[in-house]
Amino acid sequence: MSARARLRRSSAAVLVSAITAGSALLLTACDPSGDTAGAQPTTAAPSRTATAAPTGTPTASPTPAGTPSATASPSAPATPAATPTTPAKQPSATPTKAALNLTKGTGLTISNGTRYVVMDGRTVDFGTVVRDLAWSPDGKRAAFVDGDGNLETSDPDGGHKVLVARAPSGTTWSHPTWQVFVPGENDIAMHLQPKNNLQFTADDHGTLRLLTVPAKGGAPAQLSLGNFSSDDATPLPETGNLWPNGSGRYGSSTYANRNDGQVYLRDDYLRQQGGAVTKGSQPDLSDHGGDLVFVRSVDGHDHLFTKTGGYDGPEHDLTPKTTTDCTEPVFSSDGQTVAFRTPDGVYTVPTKGGTPTKVSDTAGLPAYRS
Template identity: 60%
Template sequence: MSAHARLRRSSAIALVSAVTAGSAFLLTACDPSADGGSAARPAASATPSRTAGSAAATPSAPAAATATPSAAATTAAATPSAAPAQPSAQPVAAALNLTKGTGLTISNGTRYVVMDGKVVDFGTVVRDLAWSPDGKRAAFVDGNGNLETSDPDGSHRTVVAKAPSGTTWSHPTWQVFGADEPHGAGAYLLFTADDKKNLRLMSVEAKAGAGPEALQVGDSEGAQIPETGNQWPYSNGLSGMTVYANKDDGQVYFHDVVSRTNGGAVAEGSQPALADEGALVFVRSAKGHSHIFASPADENADQQIDLTPDATVDYTEPAISHDGRTVAFRGPDGIYTVPFTGGKPEKVTDTVGLPAYR
């Protein structure tokens, strides 16, 4: 049975997904935070630079948590674990780093971010790194659990908002609007807030001292849209389209931030990501493991392509390039990429963390 939904702004983008009956919903822990010194380290070492692209090293990767498809796994929302200590030792070179020229970045809960085949020292813990549409600003959750933005080299950091005591923030994503939008120009961050009672999507202007507000997702042309249990927002930046997952019903939803009246479930799964034109990727349990699935944004949107049909391990946390051609995702031993149309996954770095496209 197919569920049809339409992403709209100035023109319609079809994002239609066939919901597979009986598929098990799997949600793995989103945050790649861990002590940067806990993983096995290759022998070579290098000194990072605070300037992007100036060091030829990859930080050592923390041990990756496996995503076993069990009931317990579904309860680990987009909630980061306890803040890791900022490692005092310099990161060391990994055996593999093919991120140069791809726009792919990896944050792993340490202060070091893999970027353009190099490593950048942000000077603070970086979790759930996300990039503004023009690639000129980063957003992340810092070691204190607060929401920060910075330049791509970690400089000019700004604390946008501080998480209340007892509340965990995670997985920011950017929405940037021009003057032609109904509510005017502005840069905003959507993110997940977990107060141990509810999971909610929040919105805040991307400037110091801004006050976060709950993102209202329930007004959707008569459809029943849950307001709680929502997590893992992922925006395609400029169009006002956002996808997110609901922990309670195991569905991926879309939300039109501009009109606030369009939304609905589009797939069974978790950890969704959008390309600029609406192509969707997400995680779903299949054959006993977490697989990466893709759904086009065109007339073939009923298709749901398993990009990792031969997986013998769990693949999670997908990101899709802005042109919709390449999907990156996390494996137990590093980051892999695969064409959106399918093919053999290629390992591009030994660093285990959260991939994002700048």
């Protein structure tokens, strides 16, 4: 069965209900590298059980600015994070107490380029700078880029670190994601091998490529990219690729291309195949049904869109009335919630639509731990 057919059959129900108007939002510029909001640090590992997103009255929420045109043309991919207007701060020795941290019991974590990771209602001191943290599917290991720009993994409390690979001089690594596949009985009969890899972006003097490396360590190699079997033979772009996110038991993933502004799917079950599916950037792939969430610019702001069915399903604007930039979206483990970043913190919104709820004052990269 082709990847396109399999993805179509895995479609979730069509998302419904546009987001209702939120309350007024007063935005301030944030410096992601120096924001250390949260409670006092602890080394205790949080629970691995993810629950529904927290409720409660948010201190602020993205507010309406009129309904965007349904035919608005998508623009170039959004910048992953706002560029600071002042020199970047060095990570502080201790975090500043936050006014809001509703991550307890949700599985949601936030990394912001300091040594402190927001999770389970508190902050955990990893003992090193943590950038672009991502979780293994079982929630037992974290992957991140450390203060030296190298790729590391660790336990959820920052312990038992493993240096997976060192970045070459002049190359910047970012946004690691896990690719894990545990063969079932039928998979073994087809001689499919298990996978436990990390995929990430390498910026080599401005040239972007996707790399892969065994999670236990080794030499990174360029990630292979090939077309869906039903498409023409035009090769997919090998450069300009960034923001990989892996998901699902078969090791599928999604990524974006900076040069053509497209979101791509990559299937790696019986053989590697993939292709472009929509205009956008910063995509994430749900474990449930192959649904996508991604960023697209509408009327001067970055909105969040979902696409059900993976390849050619319908699209839905999750933030149609936002007056701020909504970026870096990620699905919760159960696929019912999307967490995302704004300049003043992290919010969540139901995948079926609704009013966003602010859950943290820390402006950083959200991720969900199973």
